[in-house]
Amino acid sequence: xxxxxxxxxxxxxxxFLRSLREKKHRKRERRFLAEGLRLLTDARENGILxxxxxxxxxxDPHPLLEALEADVLAAGGDVVEMDVEILAxxxxxxxxxxxxxxxxxxxxxxxxxDRGASSIWLVAQAMRDPGNLGxxxxxxxxxxxxxxxxxxxxxxxxxxxxxxxxxxxxxxxxLVMAPWDEFEPWLRSGxxxxxxxSLRDPxxxxxxxxxxxxxxxxxxxxxxxxxxxxxxCDIRVTMPMLGxxxxxxxxxxxxxxxxxxxxxxxx
Amino acid sequence: xxxxxxxxxxxxxxxFLRSLREKKHRKRERRFLAEGLRLLTDARENGILxxxxxxxxxxDPHPLLEALEADVLAAGGDVVEMDVEILAxxxxxxxxxxxxxxxxxxxxxxxxxDRGASSIWLVAQAMRDPGNLGxxxxxxxxxxxxxxxxxxxxxxxxxxxxxxxxxxxxxxxxLVMAPWDEFEPWLRSGxxxxxxxSLRDPxxxxxxxxxxxxxxxxxxxxxxxxxxxxxxCDIRVTMPMLGxxxxxxxxxxxxxxxxxxxxxxxx
Numbered sequence: 144x145x146x147x148x149x150x151x152x153x154x155x156x157x158x159f160l161r162s163l164r165e166k167k168h169r170k171r172e173r174r175f176l177a178e179g180l181r182l183l184t185d186a187r188e189n190g191i192l193x194x195x196x197x198x199x200x201x202x203d204p205h206p207l208l209e210a211l212e213a214d215v216l217a218a219g220g221d222v223v224e225m226d227v228e229i230l231a232x233x234x235x236x237x238x239x240x241x242x243x244x245x246x247x248x249x250x251x252x253x254x255x256x257d258r259g260a261s262s263i264w265l266v267a268q269a270m271r272d273p274g275n276l277g278x279x280x281x282x283x284x285x286x287x288x289x290x291x292x293x294x295x296x297x298x299x300x301x302x303x304x305x306x307x308x309x310x311x312x313x314x315x316x317x318l319v320m321a322p323w324d325e326f327e328p329w330l331r332s333g334x335x336x337x338x339x340x341s342l343r344d345p346x347x348x349x350x351x352x353x354x355x356x357x358x359x360x361x362x363x364x365x366x367x368x369x370x371x372x373x374x375x376c377d378i379r380v381t382m383p384m385l386g387x388x389x390x391x392x393x394x395x396x397x398x399x400x401x402x403x404x405x406x407x408x409x410x
Numbered sequence: 411x412x413x414x415x416x417x418x419x420x421x422x423x424x425x426f427l428r429s430l431r432e433k434k435h436r437k438r439e440r441r442f443l444a445e446g447l448r449l450l451t452d453a454r455e456n457g458i459l460x461x462x463x464x465x466x467x468x469x470d471p472h473p474l475l476e477a478l479e480a481d482v483l484a485a486g487g488d489v490v491e492m493d494v495e496i497l498a499x500x501x502x503x504x505x506x507x508x509x510x511x512x513x514x515x516x517x518x519x520x521x522x523x524d525r526g527a528s529s530i531w532l533v534a535q536a537m538r539d540p541g542n543l544g545x546x547x548x549x550x551x552x553x554x555x556x557x558x559x560x561x562x563x564x565x566x567x568x569x570x571x572x573x574x575x576x577x578x579x580x581x582x583x584x585l586v587m588a589p590w591d592e593f594e595p596w597l598r599s600g601x602x603x604x605x606x607x608s609l610r611d612p613x614x615x616x617x618x619x620x621x622x623x624x625x626x627x628x629x630x631x632x633x634x635x636x637x638x639x640x641x642x643c644d645i646r647v648t649m650p651m652l653g654x655x656x657x658x659x660x661x662x663x664x665x666x667x668x669x670x671x672x673x674x675x676x677x
Binding site for chain 2: 185188189274278281282283284285286287308312315349382383384386387388390391394398399402403405406
């Protein structure tokens with residue numbers, strides 16, 4: 144059991160926690176921050192506990208927080224209390240109910256996923272917006288996808304913003320990061336249909352024959368997918384674009400495809 | 411023709427432009443800011459010109475910008491050049507190609523829309539995230555919706571963030587702001603089907619009979635819709651939620667419903 148109270152702003156742990164808001168520190172430490180009792184409870188209910196649980200000394204008692212504390216201590220983790228002013232430096236929120244947890248990053252290699260475990264997998268290529276990325280995770284959870292595969296240079300899925308937008312799905316969806324040159328051979332080494340929205344010789348997205356395991360891929364927010372990636376797909380589908388613009392938000396396009404595939408997929 | 415160059419940071423116009431990043435100033439001035447040549451060109455192609463066009467003295471020439479300049483001047487608007495350092499204070503971007511326009515806010519009353527003009531209308535209730543709101547506008551454009559009706563206390567659709575996320579759809583979609591107590595009597599004063607995602611006595615969203623004009627309503631990001639609003643709907647629909655979480659991002663839910671309605675609506 145490791146329980147302690149921090150009273151100074153300059154404590155090394157406070158600096159460490161603050162540093163996790165920046166990508167370079169997250170990469171170096173292989174740790175990330177999740178904030179809020181709801182998110183931490185989602186993690187716990189999925190069997191994932193923070194290594195360090197941080198909260199304010201003056202907080203109100205809450206049964207879910209007490210359960211979390213007990214589990215963290217039982218697992219050998221640290222429970223740290225600090226004045227609300229110090230906690231505000233960590234979370235950016237002046238809220239005595241604020242809680243935060245430090246988690247170890249997950250294994251994000253392709254080897255870590257079992258493609259047969261789900262009918263749908265979401266794939267995002269060079270997705271730059273952490274909010275979109277978190278939303279893709281959340282949508283994946285809703286459609287029962289196995290996880291999200293991030294191709295090439297995406298935003299960091301372990302950023303506070305992406306974790307928050309995932310609404311807990313960061314703890315339920317498998318997460319993979321791989322360059323295309325690794326993903327494509329892996330995909331072709333087993334069963335799997337690769338589908339992307341494209342104007343290149345496409346099928347209507349409501350007529351296409353989706354088969355499991357189906358990998359639904361969306362591209363970068365402004366560039367879309369590279370031509371070679373589109374050509375490597377088994378099916379290219381179009382969605383109606385009736386307005387002046389010729390595109391949808393990438394997370395929206397992924398969700399509309401995912402719900403269509405969910406309804407019509409052949410397992 | 412009103413063309414001028416500003417060389418000082420303390421110029422009143424610079425202060426005015428900066429003030430439009432804040433809601434209270436936008437409300438008072440009834441003006442908003444749109445940034446980027448693409449957005450301004452979308453506006454122009456839709457017949458909407460800025461009252462003031464702002465750009466850097468050291469910019470590269472661009473035919474679309476020249477066309478915009480000519481149109482603004484011909485319409486009696488102002489074209490203002492300023493040093494890139496001053497422009498950066500306005501746009502927050504240190505980019506000599508940055509351009510911005512000041513637009514007059516649109517009429518956002520219910521009286522301003524013709525419900526028969528489109529089969530689909532999107533409705534958002536107490537939507538607090540300006541990015542979600544802009545994304546709803548963009549999705550509306552893609553599905554050929556008539557516009558977006560904002561019920562109760564939503565984020566400001568004229569914020570820089572919402573305008574940016576709309577990808578130009580702020581200039582193509584009708585935009586209405588109305589409290590529920592005004593919207594509901596208006597809706598019931600003519601033809602119109604009100605549909606919302608709800609667990610209250612619902613129909614599967616892929617079986618529901620959508621009829622035009624169909625008003626698709628999504629609720630607040632964390633609270634969802636008030637019970638009374640759900641009960642006032644003609645159809646309540648459910649979408650599969652197969653994961654641990656019991657909800658989708660509000661803009662995602664709206665888009666999945668909108669694409670389903672688009673495919674199956676009876677006009």
